[in-house]
Amino acid sequence: MPARRAGGGLAGGDGLNDKPIENLPMMPQRPAAPAGAPTVYIETYGCQMNVYDSAAIAALLGRAGLARGDDPLTADIVLINTCSVRDHAEHKVLSRVGELRRDREEAGRRPAVMGILGCMAERLGEALTGERQRIDVVVGVDRYESLPGILTAALAGSGGAGSAVVTGHRDDAHYVAPPQLYPQNGSHLVTIHKGCDYRCTYCIVPYTRGPQREKAPAAILDEVRAVVAAGGQEVTLLGQNVTAYRWRGELDFAGLLTQVARVDGLARIRFLTGHPRDMHERLMDVIGAEPKVCPGLHVPGQCGSDRVLARMKRRYTRAEYLHMVAYARRVVPDVTISGDIIVGFPGETEEDFAQTLSLVREVGYDNLFCYTYSERPGAPAVRLGDDVPADTKKRRLAEVMALQDEVWQAIAAAQVGQTWSAVAEEPARRTEGAWRLRTLNNRKILAPLAAGVPGRTYRVRVDGFRNTSFFGTAV
Numbered sequence: 342m343p344a345r346r347a348g349g350g351l352a353g354g355d356g357l358n359d360k361p362i363e364n365l366p367m368m369p370q371r372p373a374a375p376a377g378a379p380t381v382y383i384e385t386y387g388c389q390m391n392v393y394d395s396a397a398i399a400a401l402l403g404r405a406g407l408a409r410g411d412d413p414l415t416a417d418i419v420l421i422n423t424c425s426v427r428d429h430a431e432h433k434v435l436s437r438v439g440e441l442r443r444d445r446e447e448a449g450r451r452p453a454v455m456g457i458l459g460c461m462a463e464r465l466g467e468a469l470t471g472e473r474q475r476i477d478v479v480v481g482v483d484r485y486e487s488l489p490g491i492l493t494a495a496l497a498g499s500g501g502a503g504s505a506v507v508t509g510h511r512d513d514a515h516y517v518a519p520p521q522l523y524p525q526n527g528s529h530l531v532t533i534h535k536g537c538d539y540r541c542t543y544c545i546v547p548y549t550r551g552p553q554r555e556k557a558p559a560a561i562l563d564e565v566r567a568v569v570a571a572g573g574q575e576v577t578l579l580g581q582n583v584t585a586y587r588w589r590g591e592l593d594f595a596g597l598l599t600q601v602a603r604v605d606g607l608a609r610i611r612f613l614t615g616h617p618r619d620m621h622e623r624l625m626d627v628i629g630a631e632p633k634v635c636p637g638l639h640v641p642g643q644c645g646s647d648r649v650l651a652r653m654k655r656r657y658t659r660a661e662y663l664h665m666v667a668y669a670r671r672v673v674p675d676v677t678i679s680g681d682i683i684v685g686f687p688g689e690t691e692e693d694f695a696q697t698l699s700l701v702r703e704v705g706y707d708n709l710f711c712y713t714y715s716e717r718p719g720a721p722a723v724r725l726g727d728d729v730p731a732d733t734k735k736r737r738l739a740e741v742m743a744l745q746d747e748v749w750q751a752i753a754a755a756q757v758g759q760t761w762s763a764v765a766e767e768p769a770r771r772t773e774g775a776w777r778l779r780t781l782n783n784r785k786i787l788a789p790l791a792a793g794v795p796g797r798t799y800r801v802r803v804d805g806f807r808n809t810s811f812f813g814t815a816v
């Protein structure tokens with residue numbers, strides 16, 4: 342079942358699974374590569390961790406003398422950075438590989454060296470090199486430094502060489518992406534750790550990304566300073582579980598936020614993804630008090646039933662989750678809440694689902710990513726059986742999304758007439774003269790700007806809204 346979303350706001354969770362995240366802009370068009378250097382095209386799926394990794398990979402390959410290719414039809418090497426979080430995400434990639442192969446054949450081009458990176462590479466490894474997929478290069482999430490050598494060998498032996506598979510987790514590799522050139526949400530990504538130690542029973546991430554391993558605070562601060570030096574003003578601190586960040590018992594996520602906020606020239610800090618259990622009061626006090634930390638919180642609740650939350654091993658109860666939301670609303674000015682919901686988890690009854698609906702009503706999410714449960718081979722919930730029928734899952738998904746739309750309409754209508762500060766991101770594609778702006782708490786608004794400057798803050802009055810986006814007038 343496809344990932345679906347309702348509501349508006351920053352792409353939290355991984356609602357991006359269905360379509361590739363644009364080919365990365367940060368590998369120079371003409372790097373200092375020799376004339377005729379092999380070209381590499383990278384397509385990215387999944388969460389922002391993959392976006393960041395692809396940026397690091399592009400930089401690594403650029404340093405190794407490869408040139409960026411914008412066209413999968415002509416590039417010598419095609420790399421796909423993949424996601425395993427739901428079955429659908431994996432299928433999408435496999436059919437994309439087939440499509441790329443066919444397109445090249447039809448255009449009379451020779452086959453590219455085809456590589457699968459990321460979570461699918463880690464999960465499926467060798468299996469991707471079989472008769473059916475015929476992938477040349479499979480490199481897992483902690484092994485990208487081996488890419489230049491493997492790709493050079495694959496190019497040299499084009500056609501005849503066997504496949505290369507390099508997977509397995511290691512502690513020492515932390516990738517560093519150069520400041521990215523203004524990606525979609527206008528925020529430079531800075532990964533602060535990899536992996537996850539929480540084993541929510543439905544989730545494959547702890548197995549594909551491995552255990553949680555922190556990047557050193559000094560390295561994180563260096564990256565943030567590099568973003569500022571490159572002209573960036575905003576960072577998104579990134580990880581599957583950023584709120585569990587802990588450096589050697591000395592520094593937790595609240596401490597890290599405080600240190601990052603001290604970087605001169607940095608205007609805004611966002612973070613993804615926070616776990617409700619670690620959104621404790623002291624952390625929210627810091628978020629509320631530190632003006633650079635944006636008050637848009639992505640805190641996936643997953644469901645509203647304590648029985649199901651326990652079976653998911655989410656480590657919080659419905660009451661604790663609601664307390665966290667209420668506390669955030671008290672101490673974080675202008676806070677907005679977004680989240681993720683899974684419907685159809687094994688054993689979910691109509692009563693459990695009714696609890697999810699009431700949670701959605703009670704929280705009042707700005708933005709909600711809704712998914713049907715997808716059984717992941719290797720994840721603990723496999724033992725529970727995938728017993729909610731597909732049509733029931735589909736109906737519950739439709740119901741929760743319809744409810745979110747209704748809740749959102751009321752939230753959005755209450756904003757009309759307000760005046761917001763919002764950061765200009767880019768000119769709107771379809772409306773002449775209009776710009777896309779984003780508020781600190783992640784609301785999107787379209788407004789005409791005479792001479793818009795990306796990254797600059799404007800005052801805009803909200804005139805109305807359509808679906809997930811507001812429109813307004815600069816004042």
Ligand code: SAH
Nearest residue numbers: 354355543544581614641681712713714715
């Ligand atoms: N680390 C984050 C999110 C991880 S994956 C967190 O803990 O919240 C992003 C979202 O995908 C999850 O929040 C969850 O809603 C969804 N998801 C993860 N595994 C899934 C599965 N097996 N089936 C359906 N949705 C899933």
Ligand code: SF4
Nearest residue numbers: 537539541544546581
């Ligand atoms: Fe997956 Fe849970 Fe870790 Fe999030 S916290 S990545 S849902 S195991």
Ligand code: F3S
Nearest residue numbers: 387388424425426460
């Ligand atoms: Fe997908 Fe891996 Fe991210 S499974 S959500 S790309 S960590």
